[in-house]
Amino acid sequence: MLRKKTLLFFIPIVLLACLPVTAGSGLAEQTYQFELDNGLRVIMVKRPWAPVVHCHLMFDVGGIDEPPGLGGIAHMVEHMAFKGTSILGSLDPFREQKLLAQVEEVADAYFAALQSGAPQEEIDRRHTEFLRARQEAQEVVQPNILFQLMEAQGAVGYNAYTHYDHTSYVVSLPANRLEAWIRIQADVLLDAVFRFFYEEVDVIKEERRQRKEDQPDGYLFERFLAAAFQKHPYGRPLIGSMEEIANYRTQTAREFWETHYRPNRAVLVMVGDIDPERTRELVERYFGVLEPRERPPSWIPEEPEQEEERRIRVEYSAEPRLLIGWRQPAYPARDIYALNVIKALLTSGRSSRLYKRLVVEEQMALSVSGSTEFPGSRYPSLFVLYAEPRHPHTAEELETAIYEEIERLQDELVSEEELAKVHNRARASFLYTLASNTGLAEVMAFYELFYGGWENLLAYPEMIQSITAEEIREAARKYLRPERRTVAILSPSPAKKTE
Template sequence: MKYTTRSTAILLLMLGFLFSFSGVQAQYLEEFEEKVTEFTLDNGLHFIIIERHDAPVASFYTHVNVGGVNEPVGNTGIAHIFEHMAFKGTHYIGTTNWEEEKVAIDNMDQAYQNWLRESYKTDPDSALMEQYWDEFQKYQEESKQYVVNNEFSQIIQQNGGTGLNASTGADFTNYFYSLPSNRAELWFNLEADRFKNPTYREFYVEKEVVREERNMRTESNPIGRLIEEFLAVAYTAHPYGRPVVGWNSDITATTIADAKDFYEKFYVPSNITIGIAGDVDPDQMKEFAEMYFGDLREGEPAPIVTTKEPEQRGERRFTIEGNSQPIMLIGYHGVAESHEDFEALNLLGNIISNGRTSRLYKKLVEEDQLALQVGAFNGFPGSKYSSMFLTLAVPNMNVELDTLEQSIYTEIESVKEGVLTQEELDRARTNIRAGIIRGLNNNTGLASNFASTHNNQGDWREVFLRLDRINEVTLEDLQRVAREYLTKDNRTVGATVRAES
């Protein structure tokens, strides 16, 4: 492998120009394309290779086009649970005897299913439930004796790997880490093996880990509780209204059989994009891809979300009583990132709330001292489908939520009247451009942004073409989208208030 800093210098120079001037994106995109190689295997698995030869390392990012929005009713949280399974090894890694371990796992899941079915009956037999639970625990203990803990991650660490992690969102699940570039074949071997041969090892142990995550993020977190309730109220039909971490009862209800069905439907090659950025040879990457991923089962195309959220018929309001600091969340139904108004709403959120120069911060925090914290953002909980434009505010001591709420509406109404300036719009553009370039200043950022953009929008080039759309937004557009989307009938308002003693 030849190591040179020339390509990196070109890349940095190009990005500098790209984010400094409007109207030149196409020129520098063409230049950038020289560093990108794409190919799709016969089974539908797509690869994007970005060459950066400044250091002998590479980052690997697997983007699966499945998240909380795709989960079946009764199995919320299953995308996150399956994400945990991908770190448990394979038929060859993480076990002392896979054949015997598999028998114990199958018996364990059958016993759990028996216990679950009995527990759901109108008049469950407690003796029978105890019998099934004892069987479940017996097989769970039996399966544990074959487990070699953390062997998958240890192999990566021993070979110089860093940043091993994964995440699950409403629209996606991703897996990523970096390795020395001369260990690229190791990545192909491990990544293909864990997705071709999922084992569901320690499945019920990891379910409890996920449940504990839910407890930390939601049950014990005032903002988490408010957001979960908010989404459930704001969405009546679309699965964006369900929590990615899962409802507690659904975590209990999910079995290995459910996870296998989820895997079969969604972890198909045509639903996966892999990004690789760093000191790699594209021809060699294609050779490895065909060698290790070529026999990954093609499967049927993954099911798509067809439910559309109906138009809201009027303002929705709710409160949660608790002992925490009062918090308010105001949200408006917006659009998906593929919609022509998405960037205008992004810029509007940035102008209203991003940093100390934003309108809401200056007015509510500094001048009137009504709020300790205030912020607005677009594209929640995901952006593949019509999403929400949110404003979150925490009142100052002795400030009523009603007072704070009306002050927020006053600022929004002023936007509708055309109060925004070109200086504010230009500053918001600069902020968003800076965010984009921060996401592209390392191998992991390049691999993740290119792969996720390809999966969500059909082409990694949209990372750069987005800048044209940002530059095309005018002050009139900001005023128009504020009038169109930030309306009372389209609004959901939720608050955490102190419980009355």
């Protein structure tokens, strides 16, 4: 299956057909929005039927904003944002400040010895000093303080995630405890302390190893994206390479944090049993003190046009898998709507063309799924199909069958009946997604940052309904061509590949 992180990026077409039913005027009437002087956009949706609120703070910064050589640093600072502040988490703030400075001084000496090729005896001595300094700094810290505080407030799902395009901090909690999260989150943005930094580096190194050794899908997708994007940072692993992770330094991470995680690059969406006036007062009081910063110049290179098929084969101790991606445009190109309808026709539901043929009728595949705007939406990306063959069938057999169905779309017009089924499935999926405070907050935050404003949700149903059979055929002909695709096949091997 395609990874869960891709869900948000094919919501626009696949899920939005039912919007007038659930969102339309009802959503508009229950939505309150404002912008702070520092640029933070705030959206509140009043849903009073349960005394809870879901909060979603999304920044328009992610993996693609990392400078060369600092792959994964966005993921790293996401981790550090949960380590507390100079007050929250410190048993002795003044002493801790001195101890953390000492950690950095010893770290400088240790890394300098490593890089200069010093004698092993000196490296070992520096490493021992490094570990001792870190241990001393830990003695004046209360670990996991933010999680403890939020748990005491009745919060659930207190978490964060980093994507190529954005970073999100999320939580659900009782409505009468909303002030606690607002205050803590604003304090973190104002005064985060990057304690336990090198301990967290070790944690991320282990994540990196596990991804290579125990996650065949993660390994396949990483290699696939590297082949598909040879210049654009969509081709880099979100977690970074082992070499990049090993070279992380506290000051570098802090500079990235202070440069990018600013209120003028964020939207805060709160959905639930909200008192709009009181909530606005809280947001202005706590988030209003945060300072904006001008966005740095973009360094992101444009990916050249692909002129021929690219193929890779990945050996791994796992069952075979097939991954195919075609280059597609970014929002607001109208063709992305047609491509999303194509994705639904091929892979959404048991009656979709590929699922019905490969999984149900011919039983060649264990699963088949798809995504658009993968792995991101800020720049041109990929229309992706993923399948797992059922023994004794092969990935190559599935590939041939998939191309046959693509050719059908390029040669024949989709019937009105089949299009109607796609629209019905879209309604059901969208209702399910936006029924939850969590789903609605995520989608609204994403549209506010990247799709021109949350209000554009209200225009999507007409866009979906307006896509014609002729447009579907033309989009298939224009984008799903051999020279635009990258193919990755995972083949079983006796031993797992490690980095």
